Amino acid sequence: MSRSAAIDSKRSTPAQGLKIRPALLRGLAIPVVLLAGLEIAGRAGWVPGYLMPMPSDLLVTLLELAEGPLWKHITASTLRVAAGFGIGALLALVFGAWVGLSTLAEDYIEPIFQALRAVPGLAWVPLLLIWLGIDETSKITLIAIGSFFPVYMNLVAGIRNVDRKLVEVGTMYGFRRFDLVRKIFIPAAKPYLFTGLRNGLSMAWLCVVAAELLAATQGIGYLLTDGREVSRPDLVLVAIVALAAMGKLSDSLLKYWESRSLSWRDAFTGEHS
Numbered sequence: 168m169s170r171s172a173a174i175d176s177k178r179s180t181p182a183q184g185l186k187i188r189p190a191l192l193r194g195l196a197i198p199v200v201l202l203a204g205l206e207i208a209g210r211a212g213w214v215p216g217y218l219m220p221m222p223s224d225l226l227v228t229l230l231e232l233a234e235g236p237l238w239k240h241i242t243a244s245t246l247r248v249a250a251g252f253g254i255g256a257l258l259a260l261v262f263g264a265w266v267g268l269s270t271l272a273e274d275y276i277e278p279i280f281q282a283l284r285a286v287p288g289l290a291w292v293p294l295l296l297i298w299l300g301i302d303e304t305s306k307i308t309l310i311a312i313g314s315f316f317p318v319y320m321n322l323v324a325g326i327r328n329v330d331r332k333l334v335e336v337g338t339m340y341g342f343r344r345f346d347l348v349r350k351i352f353i354p355a356a357k358p359y360l361f362t363g364l365r366n367g368l369s370m371a372w373l374c375v376v377a378a379e380l381l382a383a384t385q386g387i388g389y390l391l392t393d394g395r396e397v398s399r400p401d402l403v404l405v406a407i408v409a410l411a412a413m414g415k416l417s418d419s420l421l422k423y424w425e426s427r428s429l430s431w432r433d434a435f436t437g438e439h440s
Contacts, residue, residue, distance in 0.1 A: 220401045228401040229408070236385075241409055243386040244375050247303070248417070251310025252371040256364060258311070259318035266319075267326030267356075268348070284316045288374050292381055306378040313374035317366035325359025326352055358432070361425040365418055372414045387413075 202222045208214045209221035216224070229237075262280070265272045291309055299305040329352055337347050379388025387410050394402030 217398075218400065220404065225401055225404055225408070229405050232402075232405060237390075237405075237409065240385055240387050240390050240406075241413060243383075244372075244379065244388070244410075245413060247306050247310060247375050247378070247386065248368075248371045251307040251374070252314045252368055254307065255311035255314035255371070256318050256367055259315045259322060259363070259367070263319045263322030264326065264348075267323045268352070280316070280319065284320075288313045288370075289377055292377065296381070306375065306383070309378045310371045310374045313370040314367035317370055318360070318363040321359045321363025321366070322356060325356030325363075328359070329355040357429060361421070361429070365421050365425075368417055368421060369414065372410065372417075376410065 205214070205219065206222050209216060209219065209224075220228075262276065266276055266280075288309060291312055292305075295305040295308055299308060333351050333355065334347060337351050342350065375386065376388040376391065379386035380392055383389040387406050390406040390409075391403055394400065394406060
C-alpha cells in the first residue's frame with residue numbers, strides 16, 4: 168500500500184469521524200453551564216426577572232413566537248442579508264481583483280475606499296434614508312456597504328500576497344493574463360477571499376439589525392425594537408438568540424463551502440492540547 172493510500176484510509180476510519188462529537192459537546196459546554204446558572208439564579212431570586220428572564224421563560228416565549236411572527240421576522244432579515252451581501256460581495260470581487268492586479272487602479276481607487284472604510288455603518292443611515300427612503304432599497308444598500316469592505320480588503324491582500332515566483336513561472340510558460348488569474352491568482356488568494364466573505368457576512372447581519380432598528384415593520388431588528396418599547400426583555404433576548412442562530416448557521420454554511428473548496432491545502436489545523 169502506498170503512503171498516500173495509507174493516509175487516505177486513516178482519514179476515512181470511523182474513529183476519525185467520531186472526533187466530531189466531542190468537539191460538538193465541548194462547544195455546547197459553556198452555553199449549557201451559563202443557562203443552568205441563569206436558571207438557578209432566577210429561581211433563587213438573585214436576578215430580577217424584569218432584567219434577566221430565566222431560560223425556561225425564554226423558551227416559552229420562543230415557542231409562542233415560533234407559532235406566529237418569528238419566522239416572518241427571520242425570513243425578512245435573511246432575504247435582506249442575502250440581497251445586500253450578494254451585491255456587496257460581487258462589487259468587492261470586481262474592485263478587489265482590479266486593484267489587486269493593477270497598481271494604476273490602486274493609485275486612483277484605494278485612497279477613496281480607505282477613507283470610506285473608516286466611516287461607521289450607522290453614519291450612512293441618515294443619508295440613505297434621505298436618498299432612498301425607508302423602503303427595502305435603503306436597507307439593502309446599507310448591508311451592501313457593510314459587507315463590501317471586508318471582502319475587498321481580504322481579496323486585495325490575497326492577490327498581493329501571491330508568491331512572485333509563481334507569477335514568473337506562469338509567465339515563462341506563456342500564460343496570458345486570464346490564465347494567470349485563473350490558475351495562479353485565484354487559487355492562491357482563495358484562503359484570503361473566504362476569510363473576507365465570512366467577515367463580510369458577519370457585517371451584513373450587523374447592518375441588517377441597524378437598518379431594521381430605525382425603519383422597518385418586520386425583521387429581527389424590528390423585534391428588538393418592539394421588545395424595548397413594551398419593556399419585555401424576553402422578546403429582546405429571543406431576538407438576540409435568533410440573530411445569533413442565523414449568523415452561526417450562515418457562517419457554518421460558508422465555512423463548509425470553504426473547507427470543500429480548499430481541501431487541497433495541507434494547512435496546520437491546531438493542536439489538541
